[in-house]
Amino acid sequence: MNIVASTVVFTVDDPAGSRHFFTTYLGFREVLATPDFTWLSRDDAAADILLRQRDLEQPRERIAQPVVVFAVTDLAKEYERLSVEGAPITRQLRRKPWGEALMRLTDPNGIVVELTEWIAPGGHPDVG
Template identity: 85%
Template sequence: MNIVASTVVFTVDDLAGSRHFFTTHLGFREVLDTPDFTWLSRDDAAADILLHQRDLELPQERIAQPVVTFAVTDLAKEYTRLGAEDAPITRRLERNPWGERLMRMTDPNGIVVELTEWIAPSGA
């Protein structure tokens, strides 16, 4: 596996407040902003931050899981390999319209590991 970037995901109640905090005080910039999440980055070696709006319909214990995201190359190949290894895949490989392919696994302690690959957006 070739990891090319890392992202820390935070589930928050006040998306705008956290976005303002990280961009104003810590020098992050918005890469992508939607009603459900904001992706923040810097030009140095800092991990990217994904701020995810808490879904009020989900119980608190379901949304408080720690998540680490690794951007990888050839995610389809990794997905096949992990499936053959009986890895605990908790979200099947999918493609999002904004140009991201992703899958998730969950470790025995509830840590969610998300693997992503950035691709051309649908229709691009």
């Protein structure tokens, strides 16, 4: 088996709010929009995102909090850009002792997006 593409599916109350979040702050573009779903993509290796309208008859508590993690380059620069743009940052940029720098944003529907960059311990950049 050879996996050639990936899609992450999020079931949300407000697909338009999530579409705005992903296209405005994370560089996704809308590929297709229907009354039932919106398909977003990027031109790099990131997984595609499919936003589905939540079935209002399904209890909200039965839907797990979705999290998607993107490994990126130059996270410190992205953190500054997102801060200036007023992105909804919910975990400030920090560096873990094992060499991972990370930050989190949360979209209007509660989708947590973690941006991470792997840096050799003792290497650059210097993140709090």
